[in-house]
Amino acid sequence: xxxxxxxxxxxxxxxxxxxxxxxxxxxxxxxxxxxxxxxxxxxxxxxxxxxxxxxxxxxxxxxxxxxxxxxxxxxxxxxxxxxxxxxxxxxxxxxxxxxxxxxxxxxxxxxxxxx
Amino acid sequence: xxxxxxxxxxxxxxxxxxxxxxxxxxxxxxxxxxxxxxxxxxxxxxxxxxxxxxxxxxxxxxxxxxxxxxxxxxxxxxxxxxxxxxxxxxxxxxxxxxxxxxxxxxxxxxxxxx
Numbered sequence: 001x002x003x004x005x006x007x008x009x010x011x012x013x014x015x016x017x018x019x020x021x022x023x024x025x026x027x028x029x030x031x032x033x034x035x036x037x038x039x040x041x042x043x044x045x046x047x048x049x050x051x052x053x054x055x056x057x058x059x060x061x062x063x064x065x066x067x068x069x070x071x072x073x074x075x076x077x078x079x080x081x082x083x084x085x086x087x088x089x090x091x092x093x094x095x096x097x098x099x100x101x102x103x104x105x106x107x108x109x110x111x112x113x114x115x
Numbered sequence: 116x117x118x119x120x121x122x123x124x125x126x127x128x129x130x131x132x133x134x135x136x137x138x139x140x141x142x143x144x145x146x147x148x149x150x151x152x153x154x155x156x157x158x159x160x161x162x163x164x165x166x167x168x169x170x171x172x173x174x175x176x177x178x179x180x181x182x183x184x185x186x187x188x189x190x191x192x193x194x195x196x197x198x199x200x201x202x203x204x205x206x207x208x209x210x211x212x213x214x215x216x217x218x219x220x221x222x223x224x225x226x227x228x229x
Contacts, residue, residue: 034217043119043206043220044158089158095216101146102171103218105158 002027004092006106014114019080021109023090024072030092032101033066033073038087038108048075080113087111119221121207127227133195136224138207139188146210148218149182149192153203164190197228 003026013019025033031052036044050057050064050073057064061080066073077084087110091103120139128134140147148163162172167184175182179198184190194201204225208218 032216036220041222043208043222044218045220046217049217093216101210101216102148102160102163104160107157 002030002092002094002104004090004104004106006090006109008109009107010110010112012112012114013080015080015082017080019077019084019111019113021075021088021090021111022072023074023092023106024070025092025104026071027092027094028068028071029094032093032095033064034091034103035062035064035075036089036091036105038089040086044089077111080111082113082115085111085113119207119209119219121205121221121224123224124222125225125227127229128197130198130228131196132228133193134197134201134226134228136192136205136207136226138190138192138221140190140207140209141211141219142188143211144209144219145187145212146218147184147190148208148210149190150206150208150220151203152206152223158206161192194226197226199228202226202228 006023034049037047038044050066061078063076087108089108090106093101093103095101122137145166149161151159161174162182164184182192204223206220206223208220210218
């Protein structure tokens with residue numbers, strides 16, 4: 001089955017700096033890669049996603065890049081703010097495959113943005 | 116839409132007792148997933164349903180765990196008997212049939228077995 005590795009496990013930045021979180025996946029059939037943000041006491045919330053036919057996607061201060069050849073994808077947050085502090089998860093799935101689009105999650109990255 | 120609704124938010128029970136967690140998916144979503152979250156193991160998929168039918172329960176840790184989805188708007192995850200190592204946050208998530216492939220998660224049930 002799919003295996004997703006996420007790094008780093010913790011990331012500390014100053015407000016205004018950029019933050020980058022990286023993930024690698026093992027199944028070359030995976031074609032959908034979402035990112036989730038989880039705040040304390042809440043469930044994970046989808047913040048951005050990318051499909052395998054796209055190399056990059058941007059939404060205001062966040063962007064995701066995908067390298068299918070190397071099987072890795074990254075989340076980029078620019079101009080970080082204290083409210084960006086949370087746990088971030090990457091995930092991968094094969095939409096349309098026999099796994100019914102089941103998501104496999106990375107282990108998570110605790111992002112702390114210091115004012 | 117009220118989103119995915121889980122109950123209870125917190126549950127404290129004694130070892131050996133039966134625990135039932137409940138989930139109401141978003142209307143129109145025909146996929147439902149149960150996840151368990153712990154510090155050690157992260158987010159683990161326990162079981163998922165499509166159109167109320169269990170598709171993959173390979174993540175269910177033991178026979179003590181069971182899940183049902185009697186209709187499109189309700190699912191339960193039952194642990195009987197509960198053990199301290201079952202303490203975790205249990206999330207339910209749902210997804211529509213096509214188009215949007217990302218899940219919508221509920222707020223979770225924090226289970227503590229003492």
